[in-house]
Amino acid sequence: KNEVEQSPQNLTAQEGEFITINCSYSVGISALHWLQQHPGGGIVSLFMLSSGKKKHGRLIATINIQEKHSSLHITASHPRDSAVYICAVGGTSYGKLTFGQGTILTVHP
């Protein structure tokens, strides 16, 4: 079993829909990162969480440390949100980073 599991692996939505991507991990962590990668593009950091909830525009990220689970929500999705979303956890051994497999999101107009 991977240390970091994302679901779903693929997600297709219509413009305007509310989207949730989940990330579960099995190890103790110092922080959890949500990353975005557009096709052929680089990687952008969306959020870094160690507790609670963060919001940036239409994106919301939450983490439940006790349940070892995080979610990334996109409200009012748009075709430009189409990308791969990657969860990454920083372990309690600072410096090491473990990644989920990524969720491929496609938003149709």
Place this chain on the structure above:
Amino acid sequence: EAQVTQNPRYLITVTGKKLTVTCSQNMNHEYMSWYRQDPGLGLRQIYYSMNVEATDKGDVPEGYKVSRKEKRNFPLILESPSPNQTSLYFCASSRTGKISPLHFGNGTRLTVT
């Protein structure tokens, strides 16, 4: 502009020919790290550095070397590249290696024939 710069963006080489991929950041970050991304395997950490002269292995260090002689630079060295090192490589930095947002370079696509 705050950025992480990787060079080159694309590189095609032959088995056994030593190469270096450079990574430089202008944000005075303590932490730098290298990752490779492969289809079906996702991103995996190769090496990381918590500060100058402090480097540690990630999950897939075999066949790679790094050095951190100065804060801004963290080159990735392939002494004898092999075809299984064909991959997309990313460098990243953050203020510390603990709880800080990551800044990624644009990636280097390496092909070893």
